Amino acid sequence: AQTVTQSQPEMSVQEAETVTLSCTYDTSESDYYLFWYKQPPSRQMILVIRQEAYKQQNATENRFSVNFQKAAKSFSLKISDSQLGDAAMYFCAYRSGDRDDKIIFGKGTRLHILP
Amino acid sequence: SAVISQKPSRDICQRGTSLTIQCQVDSQVTMMFWYRQQPGQSLTLIATANQGSEATYESGFVIDKFPISRPNLTFSTLTVSNMSPEDSSIYLCSVTTYRGLYGYTFGSGTRLTVV
Numbered sequence: 001a002q003t004v005t006q007s008q009p010e011m012s013v014q015e016a017e018t019v020t021l022s023c024t025y026d027t028s029e030s031d032y033y034l035f036w037y038k039q040p041p042s043r044q045m046i047l048v049i050r051q052e053a054y055k056q057q058n059a060t061e062n063r064f065s066v067n068f069q070k071a072a073k074s075f076s077l078k079i080s081d082s083q084l085g086d087a088a089m090y091f092c093a094y095r096s097g098d099r100d101d102k103i104i105f106g107k108g109t110r111l112h113i114l115p
Numbered sequence: 116s117a118v119i120s121q122k123p124s125r126d127i128c129q130r131g132t133s134l135t136i137q138c139q140v141d142s143q144v145t146m147m148f149w150y151r152q153q154p155g156q157s158l159t160l161i162a163t164a165n166q167g168s169e170a171t172y173e174s175g176f177v178i179d180k181f182p183i184s185r186p187n188l189t190f191s192t193l194t195v196s197n198m199s200p201e202d203s204s205i206y207l208c209s210v211t212t213y214r215g216l217y218g219y220t221f222g223s224g225t226r227l228t229v230v
Binding site: 052101103 | 160226
């Protein structure tokens with residue numbers, strides 16, 4: 001079975017600095033999708049970025065980018081120019097490419113932004 | 116992306132009673148899911164709500180405790196039955212189209228406290 005591991009329960013970063021959140025996963029599949037979700041105190045889960053495993057190019061969305069290392073099964077999220085509104089729980093998630101339609105979440109990393 | 120209305124947003128219930136949570140989507144979606152998020156934890160999938168048929172439950176979750184209905188492509192309910200304090204959690208509805216390959220949309224959650 002696939003698993004998603006986020007080894008950093010909490011992280012802090014100074015406002016305007018850059019921070020990287022780690023995520024590793026375990027799978028025997030070659031086709032899959034990876035996501036980062038943000039959950040602020042409002043509880044709303046917000047999709048930050050997605051990556052298709054068959055694409056070598058790292059996904060980027062404005063200040064958010066990923067470092068996808070398929071061989072190492074690593075999918076880290078980089079947040080540049082951190083803002084106070086980035087403070088939230090961040091969840092890494094995995095979706096099988098063809099087996100079923102559900103996603104598996106990691107345990108999350110709580111990100112604090114220091115003013 | 117779809118917009119989800121999840122009700123109620125919060126409730127305090129007596130043990131032994133039941134609560135039904137509603138998930139209304141503003142457009143037709145192919146997949147609907149129900150998650151539980153215990154305090155400070157990640158999201159755990161309860162079941163996939165199937166239109167017109169019985170839901171598909173994950174290991175550790177049973178229909179008698181969490182009956183689910185999905186009468187059409189835009190609406191689903193989750194009932195938490197015979198509640199105990201251990202059922203105190205956030206319950207989230209999630210939907211997707213295109214089998215989730217482009218991401219999943221979440222409701223704002225129902226915070227349930229059982230006393």
